[in-house]
Amino acid sequence: MTWRAWRPTRGESAAAVASAVLFALAFPPIPLVVPAFVCLVPVSLAVVRAADARTGWRGAARTGLLFGLLGYGITLYWLAVALRIYTDLAFLGFIGALIVLVPIVCATMVTVYAARSLTRWPMAVLLPVVWVASEVLLNYLPQLAFPWLPLGLSVAKHPLLAQAADLSGVRGLSFWIAASNGLIVDAWLLRGPTSPRRRAVLVRGVAVIGLAAVAALYGWWRMSTTRLVPVASVAIVQPNIPQNEKWQEQYQGRIVGVLSSLSRQTLSRDTAQLLLWPEAALPDNFFAHPDWADTMRTLATTYHTPILFGTIDVVWHSPSDFDYYNSAMLADTTGRIGTQPTYHKSYLVPVVERVPIVNPRWFASFKFFGGMGRGAAPHVFDFRFGKVGVLICYESIFLERSRLYRRQGARLLVNITNDAWFGRSIAVYQHEAHLALRAIENRVGIVRDANTGISEYVDPLGISHGATGLFVADGRTYLAQTTDVITPYDHLGDWVGTLSVVATLIFVAAAGARRKN
Numbered sequence: 001m002t003w004r005a006w007r008p009t010r011g012e013s014a015a016a017v018a019s020a021v022l023f024a025l026a027f028p029p030i031p032l033v034v035p036a037f038v039c040l041v042p043v044s045l046a047v048v049r050a051a052d053a054r055t056g057w058r059g060a061a062r063t064g065l066l067f068g069l070l071g072y073g074i075t076l077y078w079l080a081v082a083l084r085i086y087t088d089l090a091f092l093g094f095i096g097a098l099i100v101l102v103p104i105v106c107a108t109m110v111t112v113y114a115a116r117s118l119t120r121w122p123m124a125v126l127l128p129v130v131w132v133a134s135e136v137l138l139n140y141l142p143q144l145a146f147p148w149l150p151l152g153l154s155v156a157k158h159p160l161l162a163q164a165a166d167l168s169g170v171r172g173l174s175f176w177i178a179a180s181n182g183l184i185v186d187a188w189l190l191r192g193p194t195s196p197r198r199r200a201v202l203v204r205g206v207a208v209i210g211l212a213a214v215a216a217l218y219g220w221w222r223m224s225t226t227r228l229v230p231v232a233s234v235a236i237v238q239p240n241i242p243q244n245e246k247w248q249e250q251y252q253g254r255i256v257g258v259l260s261s262l263s264r265q266t267l268s269r270d271t272a273q274l275l276l277w278p279e280a281a282l283p284d285n286f287f288a289h290p291d292w293a294d295t296m297r298t299l300a301t302t303y304h305t306p307i308l309f310g311t312i313d314v315v316w317h318s319p320s321d322f323d324y325y326n327s328a329m330l331a332d333t334t335g336r337i338g339t340q341p342t343y344h345k346s347y348l349v350p351v352v353e354r355v356p357i358v359n360p361r362w363f364a365s366f367k368f369f370g371g372m373g374r375g376a377a378p379h380v381f382d383f384r385f386g387k388v389g390v391l392i393c394y395e396s397i398f399l400e401r402s403r404l405y406r407r408q409g410a411r412l413l414v415n416i417t418n419d420a421w422f423g424r425s426i427a428v429y430q431h432e433a434h435l436a437l438r439a440i441e442n443r444v445g446i447v448r449d450a451n452t453g454i455s456e457y458v459d460p461l462g463i464s465h466g467a468t469g470l471f472v473a474d475g476r477t478y479l480a481q482t483t484d485v486i487t488p489y490d491h492l493g494d495w496v497g498t499l500s501v502v503a504t505l506i507f508v509a510a511a512g513a514r515r516k517n
Contacts, residue, residue, distance in 0.1 A: 008062040015046035016063050020070035026154040027075065029429035033161070036154035037208070040181035041188070043067045044127055047109050048185060051116035060113035061106050068105025072098055075149060078425035093351050100144050108134040111504060114511035123185040124204070126507075128178035132171055133504035136497040139398065144350060147397055148430065151177045156433040159462045161212070163219035165440040166487040169399050171497040173437075176215065180208045223461050226443065228481040231412050232385040234457075235272035235305070236449040237262045239281065240473040243420040246283050246451075255283065258473065260295055266475030267303040273385055275299075276449040277309035279393050279418040280326065286311040297335030306383060307331040310392065310416045313342050315373070323373035326353060328390045328416060330381055340382065344375025345392040347401065352421075378404060386411035386482075391446075393417045397434045399441060399494065406442040406490050411482045413444055418451040424470060428454060436462035443485040447478055460485075 008016065022039035025032055043063055050059040080094035108130055115126045131151070139147040152173030155161040165173055187204035190197055239258045245251040259281055267275065282292050292311075300307050313327035325344040331337050345353075353372040378401065380387040389405025389412075396402075396415050405413060415435060422428045432454045439446050440462040448456050456467040457478035468474045 006058070006062055006065075008066050009059070012046050012059060012063045013066060015042040016066035017070060019043035019067050020074060023067075023071040024074040026151070027149055027426075027430055028153070028157055028433040029426055031157065033155065033158060036151055036177050037180045037212075038184060040127060040131070040178060041184050043109065044112065044123055044181060044185045045188060047113050048116050048123055048189065051113045052120075054117065057110050057113050060109045064106035064109030065102060067109070068102035069098060071105070072101045072149075075426075075430075076101075078422060078427040081423060081425060082421045082427065096351070097146070100141070100146070101138075104134055104137060111508060115504075115507040118507065118511050118514060123182035123189075124179050124207075125182070127182035127185070128175045129500045129503045130507070131178040132175050132497055132500035135171060135174055136494070136501050139400075139497075145347070145398075146350065148394075150174050152437065153430070153433055156436040156462070159223065159436070159440075160219040161215050162436060162440055162462055163222040164215055165437050165462075166222065166443060166485075166489055168492075168496040169403075169441050169489045169494050170437045171399075171494055171500070175496050175500070176211060180211060183208050226461060226483055226485065228445075228460060229483060231445060231480045231482045232273040232383070233271060233477055234412070234414070234447045234480050235263075235266050235270060235275045235475065235477040236447060236455050237266060237275070237277055237281075238450060238453055238455045238468050238472070238474040238476075239278070240452050240471055241420065242452075243418075246280070246418070246420065249284075252284060252289075255281075256292060256295055260299065262473060262475045263299055263303075263307075266477065267299075267305055269475075270477035272303075272305050272477050274383060274388070275303075275305050275307045276414055276416060276447065277307065278449045278451040278455075279310040279416045280312065281309050281416075281451070282311040284312055285314045285324070286327075286329065287314070293337055296331040296337060300331045300333055300335045304333050306333055308381065308388070308390070308414065308416070310418075313344065325373045325375055326392055327375075328392060341379060343379065343381070343390050343392075344373065345395060346375040346378060347395045347398050348372055348374055349394060380405055380408050380410050389413045391415040391438075394431065396431070396438060399438065402438040402442050402444075403490055403493065406444055406486075410444065412480050413438065413442075413446040415446055415448040416450075417448070419454075420452040428470065432456070436464070441487065441489045443483040443487050445480040445482050447480055 019039055019042045022035045026036035026039050046063045047060040076097055079097055111130045112126055135150045139145055150170050152170035183204045187201045190200045237259055241255055259277055296307055308330050310328055312324055314322050314324045316322045328343040330340050332339050380389050387410045389410040402413055419428050435446050435458045439458045439460055443460045445460055446458045453468045453470040457465045459481055460483045466476055466478055
């Protein structure tokens with residue numbers, strides 16, 4: 001086999017490019033809905049034609065490779081920019097992400113090819129099953145998990161269409177969107193001049209519109225009947241510390257001063273039952289700075305408000321052996337720190353927080369880069385108004401963590417994050433959009449506190465309130481709400497994803513067995 005065998009044909013290239021452009025237009029901050037419902041059509045048409053003609057799986061692989069390369073290359077361009085803050089090898093980090101993601105897209109298209117060749121079933125069935133299985137793989141890939149752009153994210157900023165997430169999580173939304181793509185593919189393949197063919201095309205077109213109508217009607221019903229219950233007034237401080245200053249020792253005094261000043265202004269203006277500081281607000285080993293504890297104690301006791309704040313926690317195993325964690329700590333109303341266990345972040349950003357595969361001890365000389373410890377046994381914090389679950393940074397993109405907190409009795413979720421390293425790229429909006437889905441899935445309010453924005457409150461219907469601007473210092477207080485609803489997703493978990501994985505494995509096993517015969 002030569003490299004020429006992997007060169008896409010003109011038709012394969014056109015299909016991959018068209019799908020990649022539509023895929024890039026499907027996600028926030030672009031406020032369009034339609035691209036998500038057609039982004040898989042061109043690439044799927046190329047794959048199904050190859051399957052029906054039995055021209056070989058390499059055509060599907062070529063199309064999938066190019067689609068994955070261009071689609072993720074466009075939507076994740078910000079990795080090459082953002083990582084420059086940490087290393088001049090940032091472009092290699094971007095390439096590394098593509099090396100992981102692109103083969104998964106390729107394998108997805110090859111699996112669709114195999115399933116179609118084996119069953120001749122409609123793409124309205126095969127495409128959503130296999131695509132959702134690939135999203136599950138991205139969610140659980142050991143040390144490389146990166147479920148950043150599930151198809152369901154495309155409707156996160158359109159609450160009317162996103163309410164069905166409480167039935168199945170984001171995976172159910174992805175299944176619906178992929179199924180709509182599959183229906184359009186089937187309609188295109190069936191088009192023709194005869195009445196039966198025109199009728200078949202019409203039926204599938206009506207099915208696409210009907211599914212959207214059902215989703216919208218369900219959304220209207222849930223939004224009009226879900227009762228929101230006040231939980232607590234929660235204040236946030238958005239200090240707007242530049243990323244190039246955040247980890248520099250000479251700026252630590254200024255950082256604490258900004259946080260303290262904004263906290264006083266906010267708490268003097270509004271009564272709050274909880275104050276949030278963002279991820280790594282205190283950017284060093286907390287217990288190596290007694291003056292930081294004094295500052296927290298003074299603020300908490302003066303305003304009788306507990307403070308949940310991000311910092312670095314160092315755990316010593318011996319005088320020369322330690323682990324450090326991206327952490328959330330609590331200063332209670334008496335100013336005491338440590339009355340509740342420190343929360344250690346467990347979903348770590350690949351490369352930046354923990355370099356995958358290799359021994360993290362190799363990065364001990366790089367301060368708080370590449371070798372962070374992974375937390376275990378996530379827990380909720382207890383307050384007078386109820387339990388609170390903490391999502392640090394991109395833990396918000398992993399749907400199972402928010403569900404765990406809800407099952408542990410959390411009445412409120414908080415997301416503390418530092419998105420300064422994203423700059424003004426689309427990553428800021430992609431990251432923030434996930435919270436709407438977490439709120440709907442679990443019917444719980446979420447308060448977000450970001451170093452440089454976007455800070456906001458997302459209610460249990462997925463609607464954002466009081467969003468701050470980017471790169472401005474701010475302090476706000478939100479009246480957070482919850483519901484008494486325990487959703488089907490809370491009960492059943494990722495049942496759509498699980499069934500899709502099982503079905504896909506059956507397709508793959510059956511196709512492999514037939515190939516041997």
